[in-house]
Amino acid sequence: MKPISSWGRLSHEDHQVIPLNDRHQAFNQIRANETQGGIAHGMGRSYGDVGLNPKGALWLTTGLHHLIHFDEHTGRLICESGVLLRDIQRLLIPRGWILPVTPGSQMVTVGGAIANDVHGKNHHLLGSFGDHVQNIKLIRTDGTIIECGPLHNTEWFSATLGGLGLTGVILEAEIQMRPTAGPWLDTESIPYSNLSEFFELADSSEKDWEHTVSWIDCISGKGQGIFMRANPNKELKHAPKMKAEKKMPFVPPISLVNSLTLRPFNFLYRNHQKYKAGTSTVHYEPFFYPLDKLLEWNRMYGPKGFFQYQSVVPRNVGQDATQAMLKEIEKSGEGSFLAVLKTFGNRESLGMLSFPEPGVTLALDFPNHASRTHKLMNRLDAIVKEAKGRIYPAKDARMPRELFEAGYPKLNEFLKYRDAGISSSLSRRLLGS
Numbered sequence: 001m002k003p004i005s006s007w008g009r010l011s012h013e014d015h016q017v018i019p020l021n022d023r024h025q026a027f028n029q030i031r032a033n034e035t036q037g038g039i040a041h042g043m044g045r046s047y048g049d050v051g052l053n054p055k056g057a058l059w060l061t062t063g064l065h066h067l068i069h070f071d072e073h074t075g076r077l078i079c080e081s082g083v084l085l086r087d088i089q090r091l092l093i094p095r096g097w098i099l100p101v102t103p104g105s106q107m108v109t110v111g112g113a114i115a116n117d118v119h120g121k122n123h124h125l126l127g128s129f130g131d132h133v134q135n136i137k138l139i140r141t142d143g144t145i146i147e148c149g150p151l152h153n154t155e156w157f158s159a160t161l162g163g164l165g166l167t168g169v170i171l172e173a174e175i176q177m178r179p180t181a182g183p184w185l186d187t188e189s190i191p192y193s194n195l196s197e198f199f200e201l202a203d204s205s206e207k208d209w210e211h212t213v214s215w216i217d218c219i220s221g222k223g224q225g226i227f228m229r230a231n232p233n234k235e236l237k238h239a240p241k242m243k244a245e246k247k248m249p250f251v252p253p254i255s256l257v258n259s260l261t262l263r264p265f266n267f268l269y270r271n272h273q274k275y276k277a278g279t280s281t282v283h284y285e286p287f288f289y290p291l292d293k294l295l296e297w298n299r300m301y302g303p304k305g306f307f308q309y310q311s312v313v314p315r316n317v318g319q320d321a322t323q324a325m326l327k328e329i330e331k332s333g334e335g336s337f338l339a340v341l342k343t344f345g346n347r348e349s350l351g352m353l354s355f356p357e358p359g360v361t362l363a364l365d366f367p368n369h370a371s372r373t374h375k376l377m378n379r380l381d382a383i384v385k386e387a388k389g390r391i392y393p394a395k396d397a398r399m400p401r402e403l404f405e406a407g408y409p410k411l412n413e414f415l416k417y418r419d420a421g422i423s424s425s426l427s428r429r430l431l432g433s
């Protein structure tokens with residue numbers, strides 16, 4: 001048994017860790033487990049309990065890290081599920097192919113990206129990760145192998161995409177890569193003073209800009225922030241010199257994110273970004289993955305860890321609901337160090353439990369102050385519920401079951417595809433088993 005935490009570091013409970021290193025032998029390892037079921041675990045970059053299973057088995061997939069086939073002409077990549085998005089990007093971008101969709105960290109596995117059907121900054125144009133997956137090879141704990149995709153076994157595909165690891169263990173996937181001229185992006189940063197300005201910028205950018213995202217100051221309650229947008233640069237090709245990652249060296253005894261640091265941080269960030277407002281050409285890594293440069297930055301929240309709260313609400317109520325959430329945060333004094341606001345495009349996800357839906361998504365990090373933080377998140381839940389929105393399970397560690405059920409209307413259909421030998425903290429909390 002070994003203590004394992006997820007990215008939010010809210011718990012450190014013992015797990016029976018079973019590394020999977022050979023996709024042809026995976027069934028023996030999955031079957032060998034006789035504890036309370038198991039769950040696949042990639043890089044543990046999910047914030048809450050979706051990939052945890054205390055006292056039970058964790059099938060660690062990072063040993064399944066082989067590329068199986070790449071077609072230079074069509075851009076079709078077949079790889080094992082434990083391959084990191086970082087490794088795909090670094091290998092294939094110099095060859096003219098890029099992942100169509102990536103989340104804000106490239107330190108995640110292909111299996112994790114599929115199981116959470118992750119989204120990036122270009123959802124309005126290219127949807128979520130699953131929109132580019134052509135085939136999944138899944139193994140069930142009874143030994144059945146299922147191959148599924150958008151054109152074959154579609155019901156299994158739809159259950160497994162965003163299926164939170166609960167339909168089986170993904171062994172391999174086939175991904176359609178996208179042509180790219182190189183690693184550079186032309187970017188623009190624009191400060192905005194309120195939410196109306198944010199929505200104007202988001203709406204007017206969707207047509208001409210591939211990537212859009214904004215940082216929002218959620219301390220002042222005014223809805224001011226910095227809007228960032230980018231398009232691939234089609235001319236510069238040379239490889240840049242990469243700076244080495246830095247690491248948060250220790251876990252401080254208390255959270256470094258507290259009422260003394262939040263206000264100055266937000267003030268400085270806003271003014272620094274204003275100073276930097278304008279255009280520049282940057283490498284894709286700092287733009288797509290700004291937090292990856294400080295390895296283990298999650299330690300700065302101290303030993304009690306932190307919650308991430310990410311919601312999406314429909315566009316027609318998006319401004320009011322976001323304003324109401326910012327007001328609640330301001331009132332609570334529990335400011336968020338990292339607050340990201342972005343619009344999703346007008347497209348339905350393919351996965352039964354996929355998070356993205358048309359609307360506006362707000363992601364917030366809160367240091368764990370026990371009941372104080374829970375009270376604030378309960379108030380945010382009420383706003384999300386009234387707006388008919390949903391919470392992202394990849395980030396969640398505490399949403400009430402009725403909010404999950406209300407947010408995911410295809411849940412009952414999904415349950416038909418669950419694997420009885422698979423269970424996680426999240427599935428027991430939200431699905432009862």
Ligand SMILES: Cc1cc2nc3c(=O)[nH]c(=O)nc-3n(C[C@H](O)[C@H](O)[C@H](O)COP(=O)(O)OP(=O)(O)OC[C@H]3O[C@@H](n4cnc5c(N)ncnc54)[C@H](O)[C@@H]3O)c2cc1C
Nearest residue numbers: 042043044045046103104109111112115118119164165170
């Ligand atoms: C800094 C940062 C930024 C982020 N930005 C975004 C973002 O912009 N958009 C977004 O959508 N997400 C974002 N995330 C969340 C992250 O992309 C997802 O949580 C992702 O799923 C993590 O992948 P992982 O390999 O770490 O999987 P884990 O966290 O280890 O597992 C995630 C889920 O996938 C399942 N799983 C993993 N491998 C397999 C497999 N082989 N077969 C079946 N199930 C499997 C697990 O059981 C679990 O349910 C961010 C996370 C961080 C830390």
